[in-house]
Amino acid sequence: MSFIKFLFTKTFLKHLLLAIALIVALCFVYLFWLSSYTNHGQKIQVPNLAKLSLVEVDEQLEELDLRRKLIDSSSYNPEFPPRSVIEQDPAAGKFVKENRQIYIKLNPSGYGEVKIPNLINRTRRQAEPTLKALGFKVGNVTYRPHIATDMVLELRYKGDKIEPGASLMKTSVIDLVLGDKSLLNREEPAAQDTTEDATGN
Incomplete structure (x- = not known):
């Protein structure tokens, strides 16, 4: 039997359909896993952390399944309590996914x-x-x-x-x-x- 004739046999067509079905199924599984892994569609609103202490920041972020990372302190601002949050990124009100890291800067304890x-x-x-x-x-x-x-x-x-x-x-x-x-x-x-x-x- 020639190869061209084999392409039109029931056996080949059956295997071809099975292969296509398997590929489609694998695509759906991959897309479902990717959506779950990246928390697709999930939105958590970033709270306003301004003037909060580190203890208060950790309490709020833990409830929202968010994390924080402390970066360099800013210049002292007398309008903010010492050792409180003076800047944050992402800003308050922004929407992020679960386990997102929030970068914060603390107000120094006083003027240098x-x-x-x-x-x-x-x-x-x-x-x-x-x-x-x-x-x-x-x-x-x-x-x-x-x-x-x-x-x-x-x-x-x-x-x-x-x-x-x-x-x-x-x-x-x-x-x-x-x-x-x-x-x-x-x-x-x-x-x-x-x-x-x-x-x-």
Whole structure:
């Protein structure tokens, strides 16, 4: 029997139909497994984790069958509690599948410390912008008799003298002690020390 005639026999057609049926069945099984494996059609809404502690985050995500991964902390934000979630990805309200990992950033416990530069014998015009650029606030300005007016004689924090190189938290209020040549000619001790606030009043 020739090969061409064999193609039209009942035996060949029967095996061909069986092969086609087997392939279709395998395709359906594969698609069903793939749908189950990828959680096709499943949607879990990501909760808002902002301002929550890690313990609270884990409790919420565990209930939703989600996971979390902690990434680098952001800069300190005083509007968020220390060590609370400040950023998350995916964002709150997005829909994800089961076991999805949520990336979060925590708010640091406080502002970072910054070293005090050596501003002694610098002018007030130089000192104030330098301190503000480093994240500090300028508080009271006190004047003392000195040959150079508006020259920085001391830096103080909460009444204590600060040495150059010391570290303070950002946003700390630093008071300036400046020289005033006009005070050299005053004889009365009570007039030897004058103070103004940060606005110059």
